[in-house]
Amino acid sequence: MDVSKEIIEAVMEAGVVGAGGAGFPAHIKLNAKCEVVIANMAECEPLLFTNQALVQHYPDEVLKGLQIAMQATGAKKGIIAIKKKYEACKKALEDKIGNYENIVIHELGDFYPAGDEHVMVKEVLKRAMPMGGIPADVGAVVHNVETLYNIKRAYHDKKPVTQxxxxxxxxxxxxxxxxxxxxxxxxxxxxxxxxxxxxxxxxxxxxxxxxxxxxxxxxxxxxxxxxxxxxxxxVPYISRKARVEVLLKRAKAACCQCRICTDMCPRYLLGHSLQPHKIMRTVSYGIPDPETVKNSLLCSECGLCEITCPMGLSPRRINSRLKRLLQEKKIRFPKMNVERERPERETRKYPTKKLVARLxxxxxxxxxxxxxxxxxAKEVKLMLRQYAGLKLLPLVKEKDQVKAGEMIAKAPEGKPGVSLHASIDGVVASVDETSVVIRKE
Ligand code: SF4
Ligand code: SF4
Structure with missing residues (x-):
């Protein structure tokens, strides 16, 4: 078997999914050919230190994982995109990077949402991904640093994802x-x-x-x-408590069409046709404008529009509802080239400190x-749902003895899922449609 196939199989068997987002299976991304693999080390959500701690303590694992991802995809270059302010992490990487060929560090500014794939690819490669597209459309693959850590463990150490x-x-x-x-x-x-x-x-x-x-x-x-x-x-508490039906009524009553949500939207600033203020107008007044509504599919749900709206409205939540409705009808945004970046983009990047204060x-x-x-842990509950609602098939039944690392569920034949493994030694206490519970004896 060639090396790429070996890597892809090991990563699938080990149950590696994107650790920083929706849980997209990592082996599918490794199956694409590309010029460059980007390690996403933006960690742009405030209060999170998960990736920073990982990189600081396991720089070799992340670099090795990046090297393996480059091998699988045939990429000639690996780039670690890291915020300039993460000095200790950068130092940990710089101490080891000399042992790895063709891997460099790219410093990012301290703004939100630097980790959005469209934003990251633009920042690092100066290439605009098409609307409705993926990084592979411009020769790149992006992996979160914890995903790379897991890729290294899967291929190099033959260890499944259990932690x-x-x-x-x-x-x-x-x-x-x-x-x-x-x-x-x-x-x-x-x-x-x-x-x-x-x-x-x-x-x-x-x-x-x-x-x-x-x-x-x-x-x-x-x-x-x-x-x-x-x-x-x-703000995060209040916004999660508001029901979308109420938000819709508020939008009708209070949206003054100031368009601040659009002017601050990172996707609009990249040149996408998404204009949240127009979606608010269309939805509030029931204007039959399917093209404007379809633009909601371009929304990353980053929430900057919600943070910056002077009327306390939430275009994000309304976009999110519209996206679900369109996705249920199997409506996709057709891949389309971005015309050009808006010239004001650089000055509209939202600083993390300001965001934290606003929140x-x-x-x-x-x-x-x-x-x-x-x-x-005395008990663990392992969920059987994966990316896009795919349901794994359990391989164990009640009262089975399992060991940490043992495969307990797998994707149905031909479906793009990954395996699931016991994370502790113990006995299977229950198996149902949604989960497997393992209890320590
Ligand atoms: S920022 Fe708020 S008030 Fe202004 S257009 Fe957007 S949703 Fe309406
Ligand atoms: S959540 Fe708001 S700011 Fe973020 S991409 Fe969607 S519309 Fe733009």
Whole structure:
């Protein structure tokens, strides 16, 4: 078997998915030929230190993973795109980078959302991805640094993905970054951080801008980058509590068409046809304009429009609802070249510090360190749903004994999913449509 195929198979078998986003299977990206592989080390969501801790402590693994990804895709160059302000991480990489050929570092500015693939490819390669396109359309593949760490472990060490690096932050006693078994309940993560410091809060899986509200009984998944305790009264709390039906009514009553949402939208600034103010107008007044509505498919749901709207409206949530409706009808945005970047883009990049202040989270925005502790999980719940709702087929039944690293579910034949593995030794306590629970004896 040629090396590319060996890598792709090892990565699929080990259950590697994109660790920083929606969980797209990593082996599919490795199957594309490209000129350059970009390691995404922007970590642009405020309060998150997951990737920074990983790179600082495991620079060799990330570099080796990047080298393996270059080998699989035939890329001649690897670029680590890292924010200039992450000095300790940069130093850790610089100390090792000499051992790897054709890998360089590219410094990014400190703005949000630097990690969006369209933004990142533009920043690093000065190439505009087509609207509705992917990085491979301009000769690139982008992987999150934790995905590269997992690719290295899958191919080089023959280890499946059973653990996840997670930041626990916000209103907690002892914020930390920690490596935990996949399937650990969020309640246990909270305990590790000393518990919440406020009475009223929501839990968010991911960053304050794009993360989803979760319950303490939910488990860590392969895409959990953080667990944040977001106090009542802050912008991320308020925006997650608002129902989209109410937001629609508010849009009709209050949108003054100032177009600030459009002027600040990172995708619009790249030259995309997305103009959130027009979508707000169309939806509020029920104007039959399918072309404008279709532009919602270009929205990354970064949330900058919500943060900058002077009327406290949420074009993001409305776009998100429209996207779901269009996707249900199998409507896609056709791949289309971007005309040109808007000249004002450079001056409209939104600084992280300003974002944190606007979110009401400034008091939680400080360096968080990695705690290299061993977690003795008594129970884990491993979710069977993967990218785009694909459901894995369990390979175990109740009362089966399993060992950490053993395959317990796999994708249906011919479907683009990856395998799932036990993250602790134990007995299968339950198997249902959605999950496999393993309990330590
Ligand atoms: S920024 Fe707010 S008020 Fe202005 S056009 Fe956009 S949604 Fe309407
Ligand atoms: S969430 Fe708002 S700012 Fe972000 S891409 Fe969508 S429309 Fe633009």
């Amino acid at each position: 996840k690096f997670v930041t626990v932050a916000g209103a907690v006693r002892h914020p930390l970054v920690v490596k935990v078994p996949i399937g650990l309940k969020f309640a246990e993560l909270l305990d590790l951080a000393g518990g919440p410091t406020v009475k009223n809060y929501i839990l968010v899986d991911g960053g304050p801008m794009m993360g989803n509200e979760v319950d303490a009984s939910d488990p860590v998944t392969k895409t959990t980058s953080a667990l944040l305790v977001i106090p009542e009264g802050t 009401g989270l400034a008091s939680f925005f400080h360096q968080i360190e990695y705690a290299d502790v061993k977690i003795d």
